[in-house]
Amino acid sequence: MITVYGRRNSSSVQLVMWTIGELALKYERLDYGHGQKSTRTDDYLVMNPMGRVPVLTDGPVVMFESAAILRYLGAAYGSEAFWPRDPARRGPLDTWAEWCKNSFGEAVLEIFAYDVRLAPETRDPAILERATSKLIPLARMLEDRIGRGPSIAGREFTFADIACGHTLYRYFTLAWERPRLPGLAAYYERLQDRPVYREHAMVSYEDLRGSY
Ligand SMILES: N[C@@H](CCC(=O)N[C@@H](CS)C(=O)NCC(=O)O)C(=O)O
Structure with a gap:
């Protein structure tokens, strides 16, 4: 178990x-x-x-x-589709998984720390500006990768979609000026069609407000 x-x-x-x-x-x-x-x-x-x-x-x-x-x-x-056993197929996907966790995801968490974790009176807008200018180019890279999708791998849903998609609820619900990226928005819509995404990744963060 x-x-x-x-x-x-x-x-x-x-x-x-x-x-x-x-x-x-x-x-x-x-x-x-x-x-x-x-x-x-x-x-x-x-x-x-x-x-x-x-x-x-x-x-x-x-x-x-x-x-x-x-x-x-x-x-x-995992199935062969979710976790390709061939390193030559898995490696390039793992590149995106790693990038999404460490670069894109970390940048989303900086906006999260500002908008949710910091009490309003302790927020310095310069921090949000810096975090925003860091996240926008990364979001464009993710948009480019997804292209027409439907997933990071192209056709199949894989472990890389979990690494990339799990922070999108925060990306799309935090208070910041998101760039217009229709491919990324469509990807997030598709993830929401998955009941387990809605159950486990779209979780309210209201209890964390002001917790720094
Ligand atoms: N790199 C670690 C990060 C772990 C981490 O920082 N977890 C946070 C929550 S996202 C935490 O434990 N916060 C303190 C707490 O909840 O007590 C991972 O991906 O597992």
Whole structure:
């Protein structure tokens, strides 16, 4: 049985939960992290010395880092389409998965930190301006990659769509001046056709307001 330790409103937990949903795996999820059970106990720190969410256990396997968990689940349980076994097919997709998590996703999180985490009275608009000018070119790159889609790989839905799509709910709902990118907007619409995306990746962040 798979156990996920982490609160629903964490984007890293959302990445893992959406993967579990796509792969139709049995799981239990325990509410750990900000506002929930502590990730600073000795027992938790044995699983993740960073004291962050998520952690995933699958029998004897204990893991943290959501992108590594996505790859583990893909390799262990994914179909050939979701997780191509041929490195020559998977590698280029993994490039986008890595880029989406580290470049695009991190830039979305900077806007998130400004708009949600900071209390309004502590916000310096220069921070939003810097974050916006960082995110816009990255969003254009993602738009170019998706092209007519329907997915990052072209036809098939793969693990790379989870790495790229899990922050789009925040991208499209945070208060910032988004560029007009019809391909990216259409991609987000298509993701919303997936019930497990709506269930696991479109999670309210209202409880996190002012939490810095
Ligand atoms: N690179 C890590 C980031 C983990 C991380 O920073 N998690 C945040 C939530 S997204 C966290 O644990 N925040 C503190 C908390 O909830 O207690 C991953 O992708 O798993």
